[in-house]
Amino acid sequence: MATKYVFVTGGVVSGLGKGITAASLGRLLKARGYKVTMQKFDPYLNIDPGTMNPIQHGEVFVTDDGTETDLDLGHYERFIDESLDKNSNVTSGKVYWSILQKERRGDFGGHTVQVIPHVTNEIKSRFYRNDTDEDMHIAIIEVGGTVGDIESQPFLEAIRQFQHEVGPQNSMIILVSLLPYLRCSQELKTKPTQAAVKTMQGMGLQPDVIVARSEVDFDDELKDKIALFCNIPADNVLKNLDLKYLYEAPLAMEKEHLAQVACKCLGLECPEPDLTDWNEMVNTLYSLNHTVSIALVGKYTQLHDAYISVVEALKHGGISNKAEVNIKWVDSETINDENVAKALSDVDGILVPGGFGDRGIDGMVCAIRYARENNVPFLGLCLGMQLSIVEFARNVAGIHDADSIEFNAGTQHPVIAFLPDHDADDELGGTLRLGSYPCTLKEGSLAHRLYGSCDIAERHRHRYEVNNSFREAFVNAGLCICGTSPDNRIVEMIENPSCDFFIATQAHPELKSRPNRPHPLFAGLVEAALKHEESKN
Structure with a gap:
């Protein structure tokens, strides 16, 4: 026809x-x-x-x-x-x-x-x-x-x-x-x-x-x-x-x-x-009976369209929990060790999204540390996962000068490194790991419980990844590497078992969320944030 x-x-x-x-x-x-x-x-x-x-x-x-x-x-x-x-x-x-x-x-x-x-x-x-x-x-x-x-x-x-x-x-x-x-x-x-x-x-x-x-x-x-x-x-x-x-x-x-x-x-x-x-789904939107506040800590907060899929995925997670998600936009350039508690003490969940470049990175690391130390539900996406690794390496694993080579090319402890076959001389366009890739989740992990399956696939857009040379040190310090590529070569997802909900992924799961079929990571974050709010009250 x-x-x-x-x-x-x-x-x-x-x-x-x-x-x-x-x-x-x-x-x-x-x-x-x-x-x-x-x-x-x-x-x-x-x-x-x-x-x-x-x-x-x-x-x-x-x-x-x-x-x-x-x-x-x-x-x-x-x-x-x-x-x-x-x-x-x-x-x-x-x-x-x-x-x-x-x-x-x-x-x-x-x-x-x-x-x-x-x-x-x-x-x-x-x-x-x-x-x-x-x-x-x-x-x-x-x-x-x-x-x-x-x-x-x-x-x-x-x-x-x-x-x-x-x-x-x-x-x-x-x-x-x-x-x-x-x-x-x-x-x-x-x-x-x-x-x-x-x-x-x-x-x-x-x-x-x-x-x-x-x-x-x-x-x-x-x-x-x-x-x-x-x-x-x-x-x-x-x-x-x-x-x-x-x-x-x-x-x-x-x-x-x-x-x-x-x-x-x-x-x-x-x-x-x-x-x-x-x-x-629309009727549910008009009958939301809970409200929860989640901080989105990023570097592009001047234009909310820069994170539009993240915003929509949070809303989808709210729909599945019959909760209205109030997003607190936090410019990561304004966050430091002295004011992070004041900036984030009124939220019940923290999300650090993807991005490129070193602007605002220190503020994101501060937010991640605050989430980990205060057991605030946390979700890290792409850059958010890489910085979760940097924060854990510095403050838990004892690698105090750990960094990503994206921000410090000369670091002695590059816990985040280039993708294989990529280097600093590559052009910016068309040189990323792009599109859908499979991931194998660790059975019994939080990620496994959320997805309900060990075999998943998510979309990616990144140039850097976890340096495998440090994987053993991370695991020994208590980090759970809960998701890897099927050949176990690439770290795809991590979680911190010491927290009720602390999970980060190298992927961009927000891209696959639907209003009538919310993504499990976002639905899980909103659910955890609601429980965190209840525990405070």
């Missing part, structure tokens, strides 16, 4: 929630039995977001196959509960890199290489996939930025060409646009949306559906006005209002009949959806 394509674009301003709208549609279509996949096309020239500053761009989401992608793919996976891959995030950098490689090989036969047709053909080739599937397959494709951006024009032109190639009812366009509200006159303004549609029409594109983002509700009269000036049926103008919880979005868009409108545009049947588990 032919694949159906849904393109999601943005108008007026970015950051309106195109990704959430796209992911919500994916959830609603999957709930109706359709097979759904998702893609994000980003106009920036980076090959991938892997080397971009998290404070500017947010977190780097990693797929099972080791692709570094935009954070929107995390939303996609959490909503449609499908593992995406290298085809799911395409940047202008990837497009041009591929074209330039072809040009160097002589694939174009000496012809002049131009935006049209070469760039647009390359973009279209990334659209065309999954057509060999026997089942009905719907590809939802989000284009980053807005329709007025210069850098987005090749993508929009590619969509124009593509729609002609696949024919009617095989593709559609959803425009997510802002309806600004002027408080002084108490009016919603439609002109910016009209201007966005006019810009699209000037490029030969016509949106089939307009999803109007607004902070205030509006009536059918305003929908009729938008429909009239934007040349679409009034039923295809849908409201998308601010919500208390992110995961309400699919249910809100179901009330607006987003899936029904999309199926009509694509010539598909629209059976009743099975949203039972999603409804139950």
Whole structure:
């Protein structure tokens, strides 16, 4: 069967929630039995977001196959509960890199290489996939930025060409646009949306559906006005209002009949959806009967999107425990031995996430020591595990100058070292241990009890690992190496048996957590934090 394509674009301003709208549609279509996949096309020239500053761009989401992608793919996976891959995030950098490689090989036969047709053909080739599937397959494709951006024009032109190639009812366009509200006159303004549609029409594109983002509700009269000036049926103008919880979005868009409108545009049947588990999860969000505070001690606390998967995974852990998780954002650069107790004495759990570079490292080590010495439930992720090793080596194992070579290349006790076959001269991009790797857990360990299995797999994104030369010293000092690679060569997970809940992993388990299927490490952390709070009271 032919694949159906849904393109999601943005108008007026970015950051309106195109990704959430796209992911919500994916959830609603999957709930109706359709097979759904998702893609994000980003106009920036980076090959991938892997080397971009998290404070500017947010977190780097990693797929099972080791692709570094935009954070929107995390939303996609959490909503449609499908593992995406290298085809799911395409940047202008990837497009041009591929074209330039072809040009160097002589694939174009000496012809002049131009935006049209070469760039647009390359973009279209990334659209065309999954057509060999026997089942009905719907590809939802989000284009980053807005329709007025210069850098987005090749993508929009590619969509124009593509729609002609696949024919009617095989593709559609959803425009997510802002309806600004002027408080002084108490009016919603439609002109910016009209201007966005006019810009699209000037490029030969016509949106089939307009999803109007607004902070205030509006009536059918305003929908009729938008429909009239934007040349679409009034039923295809849908409201998308601010919500208390992110995961309400699919249910809100179901009330607006987003899936029904999309199926009509694509010539598909629209059976009743099975949203039972999603409804139950949202109902749980509205009936949380506990509150627990967990400190997130990191170096990118200025922009919470830098840790968005961690934040969402903590919320998921809260849902499974019927508890609201209040995150206390702690800038690790502000923490030291003198003030760590004051900064963390009011929390019932501590999490140190991943990251790169030496900024704020000492504060993270202080937080880890505080958690260990005061038996505060602790979870360390990637860098958080490496620093847990450094802290244990210095303060328990008696290796007082222990360090990671990432922060001190000349250290005499490099308890954290480079991955095999890597060194300091490697380029930053594409040289990490990336993607899903298997791990064998020690039977009877805390990790084993949480996962319920000895054989697991988690996604990774790191360049350094525990130096095996020190493993024996750590074990002799009381550390439990509870997870290793199947060949026992790489330390994947540790825990401290002297604490009620102290566990750290080299992986990024937050990337696989789902709102209706929380990750066991995060569910365990929240449960332990609740018990810690009860013990204090």
